[in-house]
Amino acid sequence: MGLFKKSIKTSGSSRIADFTVSDLSITDVWMTGSFRALAKPSMLWYNGSTYSLYYKEKEYNNAVGIIKQTGNTLINYAVNTGTATPEPINHPAPMLHINRTTGYIYVLQNKFHIDKIKVWKSDSPEDISSFSYVGEFGSGCSYLGHLEGDESDIVILTRAGTISVDFSISIISVNLDTLVYNQTQITDVESNIADVRQYLLVPYQYGTSSRTYFGITNRNEEPTGTGYYKFSLMATEKGGAWQEFSNIANTYSKNVVTGSLITDNELETNYQAIGTDSDRTTIISEGKMIVLNDDIYVVFVIDDDNDLWGIRKFTYGSASYTDFLIPLTTIVRSPIWYGSVYMRYNGENFVYTIWEHDGVGGYITKIYTSNLDFSDFKDTGYNTQATSISEPDQGTGCFYGMPTNLHEAVASEESYLLIGKEEGTARGNFKYVITNEAFNS
Secondary structure, eight states: OOOEEEEEEOTTOSOEEEEEEEEEEEEEEESSSGGGGGEEOSEEEETTEEEEEEEEOGGGTTOEEEEEEETTEEEEEEOOOOOSSOOTTOOOOOEEEEOTTTOOEEEEEESSSSEEEEEEEESSTTOOSOEEEEEEEEEEEEEEEEEEOSSSEEEEEEEOOSSSOTTSEEEEEEETTTOOEEEEEOEEOOTTSSEEEEEEEOOEEESOOSEEEEEEEEEEOTTTSSEEEEEEEEEEETTSOSOEEEOTTSSOEEETTTSOOEEHHHIIIIIEEEOOSSSOOOOOSTTSEEEETTEEEEEEEEETTTTEEEEEEEETTOSOEEEEEOOOSOBOOOOTTSOSEEEEEOSSSEEEEEEEEOSSSOEEEEEEEEOTTSSOEEEEEEESOSSOBSSOOTTTOOOOBSOTTHHHHHHHTSOEEEEOOOSSSSEEEEEEEEEOOOOOO
């Protein structure tokens, strides 16, 4: 059923974009809420189709399903039956990977919270109708983020630690067919200080660079209750040994194999990029970091008291940075571990989905664009809901359902899938948009 429809001519293009929010009858699914924001990617465009994962509520053991969009057709199949028993707060969010040479589809999911990672593989290329269980790898893992690899050999970032506690950050290189893997711990959370947990931030990385980047957000229980404050940035050699990690200014580097693990104090002294012990940064979730060549863009809270958001731009090898304030005063204060602003790159400019107050007591998600120097920030006129939401659930947060590789979908000039907003709850029907909108600024 079409709920909202608007057709426009894309600026600078002859193609017409059709934008319709509709329902697919899959109930009790998590799309934007819970911990899916810490499993990246979950939505990819490949060879004319968009693939998107979802997972069920804990009473369904967080079972995973997958949707494929081709043209105006959507199909939906189950991937697995989820965890053996219900995981209390829906941690096991799935990660999607597509072998860009063979077209085989892989789904990765934590066996439980702080556990091994399980892998399923499609039985045929570009076919979601049946998956086979491959096996499991890793140890003590929570949350998954894809760093490198376009075929069966990939590198992921996860939260896992064998030294001290399991709240540290580790890197795993793995072959998804054989499950031969190597797990290297990077940081070591110190239990005697307030920064008790670390969360990973994996960027969307575009362009050309000899380095791979990622971020770490520290969760701090003080001074005002649970919050996310200090954010650190790291770089390492792409395709390297995953042992040497430098800061963005390239003034400090450490080998965690020949030397020791990186402590919280070292993160703060040598790698910290945003935030303090008292200023919430709220940069923990998917869609908050883009790397274009060796420029790093991070979405963060500039003013927590007034719900002002911005983007900080770093360049590798430089100690300086520039801040851009998003010129909106209507952004919703979302739960502290999610976010109200999500960012994509379409090959030409940045595209944002932003969760806002609608001015009449409700909430709505709108789509904006800006050029790369942020001098032209525009409302596209699109929203991803038919009506405003009156009672957002804690686990809901902003719509962010655009393909990770939005630039490839746009370049193809074919239709692709966007995920709409649930009806005010963290779980609900699968809402979607099929469009070929380029979102050029």
